[in-house]
Amino acid sequence: MKFLHLLPLCFVASAHAYDFTNADLCKAAVAIDMGRDTSIMKTKNAGEIPVISYTRDDGDSxxxxxxxxxxxxIWSGFIEGQWGRWRDSVEYGDTTFTYRVSNGTLIVHSDMAEAESTYQARDFQ
Structure with a gap:
């Protein structure tokens, strides 16, 4: 007689799994460079090249x-009715932002500040 041994299978989905969007990455880099909180930033256009905006307490947008x-x-600002240059020039002293995701945490590194900032999904909702 053959016995079928059943082993319990467990599939664990991470409660922290979150796919950060390009808009999230954009908000993080701009927040670091401009000294703002991601919570005030709005996504105007999502996609491959997202457009984000925020309004300061003094009303300037x-x-x-x-x-x-x-x-x-790499970010670019909308200045005087047109898009400015991409901020990726070593010649102009632009900050380089790199990112990685680890265990559901977005980690953004600024070479100018020589520091890392971390974000969770809730920082973009």
Missing amino acids: FTYRCKIVGNQI
Whole structure:
């Protein structure tokens, strides 16, 4: 007589799994560079090159777009009715932002500040 041994199978889905969007990455880089909180930032246009904006307490509004190249986040500001240059020039002393995701945490590194900032999904909701 053969016995069938059943082993319990457990599939564990991480409660922390979150796919950070390009808009999330953009908000994180701009927040670091401008000294703002991601919670005040709104996504105006999602997608490959997201457009985000925020309004300061004094009523001034700012709009940015970002592109993701590998693990680098590069932003450009909307100034006087047109898009400014991409902030990726060593010549101009632009900050380089790189990112990685570990255990559901977004970690953004700024070479200018030589520091890392961490974000959770709730920081973008």
